[in-house]
Amino acid sequence: MSRVQVDRDRCVGSGVCESLAPEVFELDDDGVLQVHREEPGPDDLDAVRDAVQSCPARALALAE
Numbered sequence: 001m002s003r004v005q006v007d008r009d010r011c012v013g014s015g016v017c018e019s020l021a022p023e024v025f026e027l028d029d030d031g032v033l034q035v036h037r038e039e040p041g042p043d044d045l046d047a048v049r050d051a052v053q054s055c056p057a058r059a060l061a062l063a064e
């Protein structure tokens, strides 16, 4: 099972991950990243990989 890892010290709240994988990532009203599916299913994996690679702060990882 793959698992999303967020380095919250690095996250700058840009929202890139949310735009690429909105089923998995969401910035709340305070700009804090919420991860709705810490263990994304097969249908989410491509979008999550995109988000990991596109995060400008290199704050995301996917442990597979």
Ligand code: SF4
Pocket (backbone or CB within 6 Å): 006, 010, 011, 012, 013, 014, 015, 016, 017, 018, 025, 033, 054, 055, 056, 057, 058, 059, 060
């Ligand atoms: S793309 Fe990276 S920096 Fe931006 S909200 Fe997501 S985890 Fe944080």
